[in-house]
Amino acid sequence: MMELVTRLFARGEPMLTDARASDAAAMAKLHAASFQRGWSDGEFERLLLERNTVAHRATIGNSLGGFILSRLVAGEAEILSVAVASARRKRGLARALLNLHLGRLAGLGAQTVFLEVDEDNTAARRLYGRAGFREVGRRPGYYPRGGTKASAALVLRRDLV
Numbered sequence: 098m099m100e101l102v103t104r105l106f107a108r109g110e111p112m113l114t115d116a117r118a119s120d121a122a123a124m125a126k127l128h129a130a131s132f133q134r135g136w137s138d139g140e141f142e143r144l145l146l147e148r149n150t151v152a153h154r155a156t157i158g159n160s161l162g163g164f165i166l167s168r169l170v171a172g173e174a175e176i177l178s179v180a181v182a183s184a185r186r187k188r189g190l191a192r193a194l195l196n197l198h199l200g201r202l203a204g205l206g207a208q209t210v211f212l213e214v215d216e217d218n219t220a221a222r223r224l225y226g227r228a229g230f231r232e233v234g235r236r237p238g239y240y241p242r243g244g245t246k247a248s249a250a251l252v253l254r255r256d257l258v
């Protein structure tokens with residue numbers, strides 16, 4: 098097993114593990130590069146220290162290639178953020194992170210998972226659609242789009258049991 102881990106690590110393959118408070122700065126940086134509204138290092142640190150937060154990361158050597166972060170309360174989870182570094186996209190990394198994450202959430206007792214996604218976010222909608230999420234709501238005019246009409250947020254849901 099250790100041999101396999103060492104080999105993957107040497108080849109620069111992403112390693113998927115739990116994220117910790119010490120990842121806050123790297124996650125804030127990746128989040129800021131991926132979304133219009135960034136979250137600060139402190140916001141990530143606070144979230145990662147909360148007992149209800151579940152977070153996974155993909156690392157390549159010492160660098161953060163992606164992460165996914167949820168909050169789980171009374172059997173209901175909400176995915177708060179998912180991001181993959183632009184140079185690492187379209188290689189199945191988000192799918193791998195999401196699969197791992199949903200498995201962990203189920204193991205922790207989550208029955209339902211919700212999230213919000215910009216209706217214009219083709220990559221994220223494809224990711225969640227393939228993972229079995231279905232649209233259950235729509236908030237028109239939710240995401241500002243500099244100058245043009247704001248796009249809607251779609252509320253997606255997946256039942257785990």
Ligand SMILES: CC(C)(COP(=O)(O)OP(=O)(O)OC[C@H]1O[C@@H](n2cnc3c(N)ncnc32)[C@H](O)[C@@H]1OP(=O)(O)O)[C@@H](O)C(=O)NCCC(=O)NCCS
Nearest residue numbers: 131179180181186187188189190191192214220221223224
């Ligand atoms: C959304 C995001 C996390 C996807 O990460 P990724 O590692 O590139 O995704 P994957 O390679 O696992 O691909 C997942 C699916 O989306 C598809 N996809 C990925 N990027 C795409 C794109 N730009 N356009 C269309 N489809 C795309 C893939 O083909 C794959 O679908 P498939 O299983 O049918 O082949 C990444 O684009 C990102 O970080 N975006 C900015 C942050 C963001 O929007 N997060 C989601 C907020 S809800």
